[in-house]
Amino acid sequence: MENFLASLFTFQGFAFYLFSFLTIILFWITVMSNNVLYAMTSLASGMVLISGFFFILGADFLGVVQLIVYVGAVMALYSFAMMFFDATREIKEKNTSGAVVFVLGGLSALMLVLMFAAPIHSESIQALYPMHEGVGNAQDVGIVLFTKYLVPFEVAALMLLVAMIAGIILAGKKMDQSLTEMMDEDAGEDEILTQKDEK
């Protein structure tokens, strides 16, 4: 308890507890809310706060990457999908069987206990690739990425390439035809219908 209070009154400790508290609350809202807008907003702001943890730890580069990738790109894509819903109404959720909820909830609780218990062994945790003083964050990440983790890095790049090509193929049918011109000729709909019939 004394340790907790002592750490609470340092700058880093206070920031950590504040960010953790807010992150948990926000993600709780994400899970529990029936409203698309609340869930989306709280998930996005939770992601922003998570980048705060990286800044506290001195990992500026990772913090900024968290901001750009999750907040700027991934969440924005989610929200694009959310536009198909009426955002101002509450969504009726289909509640699945109680057993599934029980098992999943129990497993999550177990995970949480394990995560909270992990720092007990914190002395046995060692940083294999600690930050170098005077060397920038980005350089450190780059060196590890292009030496030890080169193969996973390249595999991830290849997977992204595959996903991109698949996306283009899925979305790219009839891309060379202009929808506006089809409307003008009033033949577009018929054409699509006939193609469907052929299939």
Add this chain to the structure above:
Amino acid sequence: METTTLIGQLPEVTAVGVAIKAILILAIISAVAGFGTYLERKVLAFMQRRLGPMHVGPYGLLQIAADGIKLFTKEDIVPQHANAVIFKVAPVITAATAFIALSAVPVFPDFRIPEFIPVLGGTFVPSIASDVNVGILFVLGMMAAGLYGPLLAGMAQANKWGIIGAARTAIQFLSYEVITGLSILAPIMLVGSLSLVDFNEAQSGGFTSWFVWQQPVAFILFLIAGFAETNRTPFDLLEHEAEVISGYATEYSGMRWGMFFIGEYANMITISILAAVVFLGGYNDFGFIAGWIMILLKVAFFFFLMLWVRAAWPHVRPDQLMWLCWKVLMPIAVINVVVTGIVIMV
């Protein structure tokens, strides 16, 4: 962490100094945003052979005060079926992210508060409020987070124009983020650092060492993408009056609308400062002109350029915008990065 930068050699930055700096940025940039509206109307008027605001005060100078009083006292309307909480939060997100982005760029020179002032005398106020050594990425990331303002505003207001505005926000900002990132990557490769201070020092060799001469393509790409990210004409599709009434801002009035406006102007200033520091030599002295005057001049130039372009070009259609982004600008940006890489290797 990084001690080799210019800031490291200067007097110690205290929490009080940073707080003063933050208040200064908030106060001055908000005021500049207000004055910017007046300048914009005047410049547009002169370019179109009109007079612009003339009635309130000499040359319409008090128009800013009149507009301010109107904004503050106007009735605050929340539409009946709107999601009130998100509706109220959205403008704050725009304004807040715009000002947080400003905290990592150099705004005004650093100075020391004179000793004769009580309590705060002798406090050192830094040029950059928080000198993170990944400054450029931080600014870009924060501006990327700024897209939630228009997005949530459009989705929360239960208005079809708002939804269309929100959809346009998402596609436009997401697409042009790619261009901004790729275009600025080439100068980053040349400098080998993400810190804005390092960028400034890399161009300290005078007029010829400006990156605009080495990276003209990246400079133009960055400017175009900057116009799109700050929602300026010819890319202001988010609130294009002729098509979607006012887009995401349709249902907003009074100070909530004002916050969107201040956010937009703060973003314009941020992009101007970024362009000046990354491509036009930053705040280095230029001959006999002091550095802080130089950066003010450069920022003013970019601000004027935005007004100039608004007067000169018509809007583009959304499909033209996407065509420009993915079929023209992105390939050019990628080729520019590859060529820069080859040149650095050889």
